[in-house]
Amino acid sequence: MNRRSHGSSSSTRSGGGASDSFRRRSDVPRKRNNDNKGGDPDDVSFIVGTCSSMCPERERATRERLRDLAVFERLYGNPTKSSTDLAVKKFCRTLSAADVQASDVRPLPVLEETLTYLLSLLDSREHPFEVVHDFIFDRTRSIRQDLSIQNLASERVIHLYEEIVKFHVISRQRLQSCSGASISPMHHLNMEQLAKTLTTLYNIYDANRKPDYIYENEAEFRSLYVLLHLNTSSGVMGEPLSLWFRQLTSTLIKSKEMCFVRNLLRAYRNGNYKSFLRTTASEATYLQYCISEPHIREMRAFAVECINNVCYKLQPYPLVRLSQNLMMKEKDVESLCQECGLEIRTDSDGCIVLPTKQTNFHSPKEGFKNYDLIGIEIERLL
Amino acid sequence: MAYVSMGEAHRRITEYLNRFCDAVSYQDSSMLCRLLSFSSNSPSLLSLADALNVFQDTSSLINHTPKFSEYGEIIDHLFRSLQSYRVGNLVEAYLAFEKFANSFVQEFRNWESAWALEALYVVCYEVRILAEKADKELTSNGKSPEKLKAAGSLLMKVFGVLAGKGPKRVGALYVTCQLFKTYFKLGTVNLRRSVLRSIETARIVDFEEFPRRDKVLCKFSESLASSFVFNENFPAADTKLSYALQHCNPKRERNIRMILKYLIPVKLSIGIIPKDELLQTYNLPEYMNVVPALRKGDLRLLRHALQEHEDRFLRSGVYLVLEKLELQVYQRLMKKIYIIHKLSDPARAHQLKPEVIAKALRWLEIDMDLDEVECIMTILIYKNLVKGYLAHKSKVVFLSKQDPFPKLNGKPVGS
Numbered sequence: 001m002n003r004r005s006h007g008s009s010s011s012t013r014s015g016g017g018a019s020d021s022f023r024r025r026s027d028v029p030r031k032r033n034n035d036n037k038g039g040d041p042d043d044v045s046f047i048v049g050t051c052s053s054m055c056p057e058r059e060r061a062t063r064e065r066l067r068d069l070a071v072f073e074r075l076y077g078n079p080t081k082s083s084t085d086l087a088v089k090k091f092c093r094t095l096s097a098a099d100v101q102a103s104d105v106r107p108l109p110v111l112e113e114t115l116t117y118l119l120s121l122l123d124s125r126e127h128p129f130e131v132v133h134d135f136i137f138d139r140t141r142s143i144r145q146d147l148s149i150q151n152l153a154s155e156r157v158i159h160l161y162e163e164i165v166k167f168h169v170i171s172r173q174r175l176q177s178c179s180g181a182s183i184s185p186m187h188h189l190n191m192e193q194l195a196k197t198l199t200t201l202y203n204i205y206d207a208n209r210k211p212d213y214i215y216e217n218e219a220e221f222r223s224l225y226v227l228l229h230l231n232t233s234s235g236v237m238g239e240p241l242s243l244w245f246r247q248l249t250s251t252l253i254k255s256k257e258m259c260f261v262r263n264l265l266r267a268y269r270n271g272n273y274k275s276f277l278r279t280t281a282s283e284a285t286y287l288q289y290c291i292s293e294p295h296i297r298e299m300r301a302f303a304v305e306c307i308n309n310v311c312y313k314l315q316p317y318p319l320v321r322l323s324q325n326l327m328m329k330e331k332d333v334e335s336l337c338q339e340c341g342l343e344i345r346t347d348s349d350g351c352i353v354l355p356t357k358q359t360n361f362h363s364p365k366e367g368f369k370n371y372d373l374i375g376i377e378i379e380r381l382l
Numbered sequence: 383m384a385y386v387s388m389g390e391a392h393r394r395i396t397e398y399l400n401r402f403c404d405a406v407s408y409q410d411s412s413m414l415c416r417l418l419s420f421s422s423n424s425p426s427l428l429s430l431a432d433a434l435n436v437f438q439d440t441s442s443l444i445n446h447t448p449k450f451s452e453y454g455e456i457i458d459h460l461f462r463s464l465q466s467y468r469v470g471n472l473v474e475a476y477l478a479f480e481k482f483a484n485s486f487v488q489e490f491r492n493w494e495s496a497w498a499l500e501a502l503y504v505v506c507y508e509v510r511i512l513a514e515k516a517d518k519e520l521t522s523n524g525k526s527p528e529k530l531k532a533a534g535s536l537l538m539k540v541f542g543v544l545a546g547k548g549p550k551r552v553g554a555l556y557v558t559c560q561l562f563k564t565y566f567k568l569g570t571v572n573l574r575r576s577v578l579r580s581i582e583t584a585r586i587v588d589f590e591e592f593p594r595r596d597k598v599l600c601k602f603s604e605s606l607a608s609s610f611v612f613n614e615n616f617p618a619a620d621t622k623l624s625y626a627l628q629h630c631n632p633k634r635e636r637n638i639r640m641i642l643k644y645l646i647p648v649k650l651s652i653g654i655i656p657k658d659e660l661l662q663t664y665n666l667p668e669y670m671n672v673v674p675a676l677r678k679g680d681l682r683l684l685r686h687a688l689q690e691h692e693d694r695f696l697r698s699g700v701y702l703v704l705e706k707l708e709l710q711v712y713q714r715l716m717k718k719i720y721i722i723h724k725l726s727d728p729a730r731a732h733q734l735k736p737e738v739i740a741k742a743l744r745w746l747e748i749d750m751d752l753d754e755v756e757c758i759m760t761i762l763i764y765k766n767l768v769k770g771y772l773a774h775k776s777k778v779v780f781l782s783k784q785d786p787f788p789k790l791n792g793k794p795v796g797s
Contacts, residue, residue: 091522107473176618202524206521207521207524207525207526219744241702242698242699242700242701242702242703245696245699245701245702246696246697246699250693253692255694265702265705266705266708267706269702269706270705270706270708270709270761271709271756271761271765272754272758272761272763273761274753274754274758275754275757278754286650303760305764306760306761306763307765307766310760310763310771310772311683311760311771311772311773311774312771312772312773312775312780313771315391315774315775315776317774321774325753325757326754
């Protein structure tokens with residue numbers, strides 16, 4: 001096994017990451033070198049993977065035998081036969097450092113090919129999206145595992161993690177149009193892994209950082225954290241934003257993406273739904289928009305609640321105006337009002353209106369179906 | 383590093399060992415403190431470190447002298463830590479000091495009285511400082527910083543040792559200060575919450591027990607309160623911080639300023655505005671514009687003030703709290719407009735038009751369209767900052783004839 005020498009920072013301290021790999025995290029399963037008892041616990045070697053295909057040979061053989069092949073891995077649909085082009089290494093939860101062999105671990109170039117292949121499956125129309133998602137979800141988790149075991153952390157690795165984050169975000173969007181009992185837990189697990197991937201990504205951004213340097217996409221990916229935490233009581237990743245902002249460098253804070261989410265955060269916390277929706281529509285990137293969707297829904301429901309509460313009873317609120325304010329189609333507004341337990345009527349002039357001071361308002365059920373944001377100026381990724 | 387002869391090295395080491403053992407035997411806490419305070423970089427400790435790097439075989443020296451051998455294990459770790467510290471090997475220094483701290487705490491437990499509390503404080507402090515230095519070394523070598531986290535666990539252990547009944551309880555307060563500082567730096571609030579819970583269950587927070595510990599009290603309350611501030615538990619933060627302020631020695635300006643840094647945003651959030659003299663006396667320029675902005679309803683001034691001191695506010699973690707003051711500023715602005723109208727046209731003063739508000743905002747160089755103004759007025763009414771209702775067709779807000787702009791009265795907005 002290769003021994004990565006512990007003090008070889010000279011080749012790895014080139015910050016910005018042109019070099020292939022540099023030290024990152026110490027919370028990964030490692031092999032301890034036996035003749036190093038009682039020495040520096042940081043002085044351990046990391047595995048260097050040698051597996052040259054997307055799936056280690058012995059795993060493929062085992063799974064063929066046990067008929068444990070996903071639909072995408074079957075050669076001509078045969079549940080007992082796969083191939084090097086189709087089999088992809090599965091995520092293994094019970095991994096202990098002692099069991100890992102170099103031949104089971106894929107080096108960086110193979111991981112890159114694997115990810116490219118997996119993401120190409122997103123366009124597949126042969127199978128329902130849940131099936132596609134499930135497969136890519138598991139196999140990208142395995143990629144992350146291989147990266148972590150080898151303690152890899154370079155710009156190429158950053159790119160891999162960023163692509164995986166994008167996958168989770170896109171999945172979040174597409175799972176919305178799926179139905180079935182398994183969708184909700186799938187969505188929940190998806191968000192969980194999204195959070196984990198982001199955390200790892202941030203750690204890599206931070207390791208070996210040159211002062212005042214930020215990576216190409218770092219500002220956008222950091223901004224996603226803020227969007228996941230707009231509501232301070234929701235603990236997706238568990239830290240109040242006040243503390244989180246303290247660790248950001250000045251360059252990051254002043255970046256366009258962070259300024260955008262901070263404006264959004266301010267609007268959200270002050271309840272300013274108009275500013276929130278308008279800012280999102282004009283400035284959000286696709287990723288930011290996807291992650292903001294639950295809050296867009298929340299702000300719209302809040303707006304309806306306020307208007308219902310505050311407006312003069314004898315002047316019911318026209319749906320047309322409401323739809324303009326909330327940047328929604330009229331029929332979506334109707335649907336939202338119904339979800340909130342509010343009635344709408346047609347007045348004597350034939351206009352559809354929301355009578356105010358209704359007492360049945362309740363927050364819409366927690367779902368992740370969302371209505372389009374009219375006026376949004378982004379190109380969809382897919 | 384100075385050259386030291388073998389003989390001289392031997393002499394220095396023996397001298398230290400004697401001092402250490404005497405300090406313990408005669409329960410001389412302040413002597414012990416001096417012997418353990420690495421980060422003070424005192425000449426005697428540095429010269430001892432040089433001696434250790436020359437002498438090398440301290441274990442046999444310690445173990446062969448009956449007087450010293452009793453504390454063999456503790457001192458062994460201590461020496462190794464000091465040696466590493468001296469040559470700048472901070473990760474090693476931390477690891478050895480951690481082992482020392484563990485053994486020291488064990489001994490401390492066995493000592494009946496609380497004579498060594500001050501020394502224990504020094505140990506806790508050094509644990510944290512060394513851990514921070516070790517983490518800096520780790521990150522500069524591209525590794526993950528984890529020693530501060532380990533220090534946190536160690537301090538929790540110490541807290542556990544102290545938190546029982548008896549004269550050692552006082553120490554628990556100090557340890558919690560160190561714990562807060564640790565977790566503050568780590569940014570892990572959930573762990574801090576578990577510290578809070580441990581405090582509550584140990585029922586340590588009985589301030590009357592510690593009448594003269596005002597320095598510790600201040601620090602403690604500040605730490606506790608800042609965590610309430612981050613979780614936006616304003617009533618609790620207000621109570622703790624106000625208490626700390628009351629009991630803080632008025633001469634200790636630095637402590638008072640630290641408390642005010644958090645108390646002011648908390649008070650502002652519940653509608654209480656500090657006097658200008660307070661800001662001037664304690665040198666808080668960052669609030670010099672925030673306060674008048676609130677008083678005058680000047681949104682532009684508030685935004686400008688936040689931007690100007692953005693770094694400072696972000697670093698102390700109060701930025702988000704201050705941003706939320708916008709709604710109060712809007713309320714103030716509307717109230718001013720209302721008062722002016724009352725003078726010129728009392729019959730219709732209770733009708734507030736979004737147009738007029740928009741004009742006022744434009745005068746403050748804030749461009750807001752009517753829809754957004756209406757949105758803000760809606761929110762203000764909903765959150766009880768304005769009493770009245772919106773007649774959107776007539777494009778006017780009808781204000782309640784009685785108390786249309788209720789004061790917050792000690793409660794945060796929207797509660």
